[in-house]
Amino acid sequence: MTFAIISDLHSNLAALQAVFDDIDKRGVKEVFCLGDIVGYGPQPKECLDLIIDRGVVSIMGNHDHAVFYEPTNFNTGAERASYWTRQTLEDEPDKEKRNQRWSFLGRMPVRLEMGSILLVHGSPRRPVNEYIFPDDIYTNTAKISANFEKVKHLCFVGHTHVPGVFLEDPDFYGVDELEGIYPISENERAIINVGSVGQPRDQDVRSSYVVVSDGKIEFVRVEYDIEDTVDKIFTNASLDNFEGDRLRDGR
Numbered sequence: 001m002t003f004a005i006i007s008d009l010h011s012n013l014a015a016l017q018a019v020f021d022d023i024d025k026r027g028v029k030e031v032f033c034l035g036d037i038v039g040y041g042p043q044p045k046e047c048l049d050l051i052i053d054r055g056v057v058s059i060m061g062n063h064d065h066a067v068f069y070e071p072t073n074f075n076t077g078a079e080r081a082s083y084w085t086r087q088t089l090e091d092e093p094d095k096e097k098r099n100q101r102w103s104f105l106g107r108m109p110v111r112l113e114m115g116s117i118l119l120v121h122g123s124p125r126r127p128v129n130e131y132i133f134p135d136d137i138y139t140n141t142a143k144i145s146a147n148f149e150k151v152k153h154l155c156f157v158g159h160t161h162v163p164g165v166f167l168e169d170p171d172f173y174g175v176d177e178l179e180g181i182y183p184i185s186e187n188e189r190a191i192i193n194v195g196s197v198g199q200p201r202d203q204d205v206r207s208s209y210v211v212v213s214d215g216k217i218e219f220v221r222v223e224y225d226i227e228d229t230v231d232k233i234f235t236n237a238s239l240d241n242f243e244g245d246r247l248r249d250g251r
């Protein structure tokens, strides 16, 4: 079975469309999303609609949670963006559309188990909010091992916007070290970060996602019209310009 996993779209429609185009070109039919469909970016309605229309199953991210419930430990820019997103969804005049988006957000599961594969937004033990950073393999090995206790074989995460593979050792392999491919091994547990579609933070400005097939995980990067999204952020008074600047730098 072949499927794609996307994450952290952050209301960046140009990026999401480019990624779906790439997925379609590969003939991949099944797509899962690890959350943060909304937050930071300028097109929350359009991104939600695309995910809903394509029947993508999505896990709840901390920004989806923030818009539906309340922001937790958000910086000022992220908090403003989440209140603006909530207002935008609320202001939708088409009642059916409005309800469809809200009920999709409200029904997102915080974890999904498919056999020995686990899908979460943040981490296996704290699915919505915990970050697993590459540096944790040196500075917080207890966090890594506690999370591996909850992993049967493979766990896919997003949240840090930095793609790569964590092993139990503990170890972390960035996408360059892996040369874009992680070969799945039956007797090796792994936590795989798929990176971010709408706000990459690994100094590579291209959208990131993965394709899982034939015993391997392929890390894919896709170019998109960054300036289109930056423009929409700069002209939106409720979104900080920083959210546009960072797209140009991949941070």
Ligand code: ZN
Pocket (backbone or CB within 6 Å): 008, 036, 061, 063, 159, 160, 161
């Ligand atoms: Zn995110």
